[in-house]
Amino acid sequence: MTSLNCFLILAGLTGVCYCRKTTINEVQVVRGASISIPCLYDSKYEKHVKYLCKGHYWRSCSYAVKTNKLDTNGNFLIQDVKEQKTFTVTINHVDTDSYYWCVVEIDGGADDREFFHLSVSSTPALRVDRQKMEGFRGGNITINCYSRSSGMRKWCKLGGNCVTSSFQLVDGRKVIINKNHSVYSVTMIGLKQENSGWYWCDQGQFQMPVHLTVTERPATTLKSVTVTVATTVTNVTQPSVKERTDPTILFISLGVLIVIVLVACLVWFVLKGRQAKTEPDMEKTEDKVVYSDVTFQKKKTTEIAPESDVNVIYSSVVSLKQQDRRVKQK
Numbered sequence: 001m002t003s004l005n006c007f008l009i010l011a012g013l014t015g016v017c018y019c020r021k022t023t024i025n026e027v028q029v030v031r032g033a034s035i036s037i038p039c040l041y042d043s044k045y046e047k048h049v050k051y052l053c054k055g056h057y058w059r060s061c062s063y064a065v066k067t068n069k070l071d072t073n074g075n076f077l078i079q080d081v082k083e084q085k086t087f088t089v090t091i092n093h094v095d096t097d098s099y100y101w102c103v104v105e106i107d108g109g110a111d112d113r114e115f116f117h118l119s120v121s122s123t124p125a126l127r128v129d130r131q132k133m134e135g136f137r138g139g140n141i142t143i144n145c146y147s148r149s150s151g152m153r154k155w156c157k158l159g160g161n162c163v164t165s166s167f168q169l170v171d172g173r174k175v176i177i178n179k180n181h182s183v184y185s186v187t188m189i190g191l192k193q194e195n196s197g198w199y200w201c202d203q204g205q206f207q208m209p210v211h212l213t214v215t216e217r218p219a220t221t222l223k224s225v226t227v228t229v230a231t232t233v234t235n236v237t238q239p240s241v242k243e244r245t246d247p248t249i250l251f252i253s254l255g256v257l258i259v260i261v262l263v264a265c266l267v268w269f270v271l272k273g274r275q276a277k278t279e280p281d282m283e284k285t286e287d288k289v290v291y292s293d294v295t296f297q298k299k300k301t302t303e304i305a306p307e308s309d310v311n312v313i314y315s316s317v318v319s320l321k322q323q324d325r326r327v328k329q330k
């Protein structure tokens with residue numbers, strides 16, 4: 001681990017400080033929170049044991065967790081990510097201010113170490129919504145850093161540089177920084193897979209580490225496919241249901257109508273038939289008018305259906321009843 005290494009480039013011209021810092025050394029959290037702190041180490045220590053030591057003084061600190069000796073209580077976690085030359089220590093249920101040491105164990109020599117101070121506050125000086133962020137390759141990601149003070153606000157890459165304003169590059173990516181009185185948002189544009197790793201918000205005194213993971217973007221294409229499928233399915237099913245229900249209703253109502261009409265016709269015909277049958281009885285009383293009608297009907301029906309019952313009856317009625325009138329008419 002190297003010591004704090006800050007240098008100014010074109011400070012007089014731009015007023016921008018490209019600070020190179022390899023670790024985070026002042027973090028504030030709310031009581032009971034969990035916090036992950038990344039510790040960068042030299043590539044030559046890849047195979048070494050790493051550990052977290054708790055205590056204000058190096059000589060009197062006691063290890064909390066080691067890569068080869070895990071904490072059985074689960075209060076401390078340690079994870080060595082060799083590709084990023086970083087080991088991450090996670091402290092769960094932070095309850096008091098404490099000093100910690102990120103340490104690389106060196107056999108037969110002084111261990112390589114760097115301290116950080118973890119303090120507790122109900123209103124942390126610097127905080128983020130989440131420490132773990134995920135972005136997609138080619139996409140952008142925005143991190144909100146909530147800061148109480150209006151000191152020099154920066155966005156830094158662990159083992160890389162810091163940026164303070166828009167259009168500067170951090171880890172090869174252009175950033176857009178929007179500053180508000182209580183929050184500054186950092187947007188990294190056109191992410192690449194190699195941008196995965198630890199960054200931190202920095203407002204001068206305090207830091208807040210944020211881990212970024214950049215992955216391929218399979219979700220959006222899948223989503224759009226499923227969405228289109230869903231819409232086509234609904235487009236197909238909904239009208240087809242309507243097409244199915246509408247004609248059936250139509251056919252049923254038509255059928256019912258036809259049946260009603262048929263029944264009505266039948267009833268009408270039957271009634272008419274009965275009337276026709278009963279007519280001769282009525283004719284007994286009213287002779288004159290009925291007779292002329294009967295003869296007329298007879299002529300008509302004989303033309304269409306000569307063998308119908310009505311004709312026979314009628315002729316019989318006519319012949320039976322008043323032959324004298326018939327003679328008169330003819």
Ligand SMILES: *[C@@H]1O[C@H](CO)[C@@H](O)[C@H](O)[C@H]1NC(C)=O
Nearest residue numbers: 138139140176187188189190
């Ligand atoms: C990323 O940000 C840039 C600059 O604001 C913008 O032009 C681009 O459309 C953004 N890309 C995505 C995927 O949102």
